[in-house]
Amino acid sequence: MIKHQGGCHCGQVKFRTDYDPLLVTQCHCQRCRRLSGTMTFYTIFGDDEVLFERKMGQYDFLGGSGMPMRLFFCQQCSTKLYYAADVFEGFKLIVTGSFDNSSDFEPQAEVFTNNKMSWLRDNGCIQHRFPEAGLYDRLQIMIDNLEKRSA
Template sequence: MIKHQGGCHCGKVRFQAEADPWMVFQCNCMRCRRLLGTVAVFIIFDDSANVQFSGETSEYVAKGESGLPVRHYFCPVCGAMIHVEADAYNMGGAGIILGAFDDPHQFKPEWENYTELKLNWLQDNGCIKKSFQGQAGDEQLEWIMENYFAEDKNHS
């Protein structure tokens, strides 16, 4: 059963997921801002969500802070970025951009990173539970492990 769906601006690339996301977070880094033109909010689905993509995408690969590749997938027609895969977070699934969902209002970021780069006018509406200055430090990974790998964690 399709639970979430979306796609690019022109409709050539579409996706659907059969389960709720594993996590939702806000990235304030410069790369995301330059690629999207704004702050990025990622909706992360694990393999169990059975995310399916249709339509051809273009790929842009850049080196992440870890030194490992980060792949960004765009519609080759309208240029909208749809999803991201980062080798440093080899957990399977898909990191889909909030703006690509048909109904983006249903998702709220629970944590954020790169707060030292956060735009000074951007305000939290109370949904952010944890903020990190950078990316993938020990504190961040420990918090993610405790909050997203616990068997009784409810992400909704």
């Protein structure tokens, strides 16, 4: 059963998933901020849990942790759909704003808070804060959420 779906601005690329995300993260790093043009929220799923209908453009770069990442975007309208990161091998980091119901996804973790905009306020949903990438901690949270999801 389809739980969440989304797509790009022009409608050429659509995606869907039968699952809930393993983790929603807000990233405050400068690389993400520049690339997205705004604040960045990733909704993390297992690689094969989200199905995309169309081939996308690809942009390779180094993430906030200095490790390689790949961004996939619509070749028609340039909407960023998802990221793949070497440090999160086996997962897709879907751009939260590309979901039809994106306001359903509250971030549970924020990373690179050492670069957070000083005027941002917390509404209480974020349980985990990391001054930098917090990779191992985030992987542990994802594993815990995976166990809860399949319980």
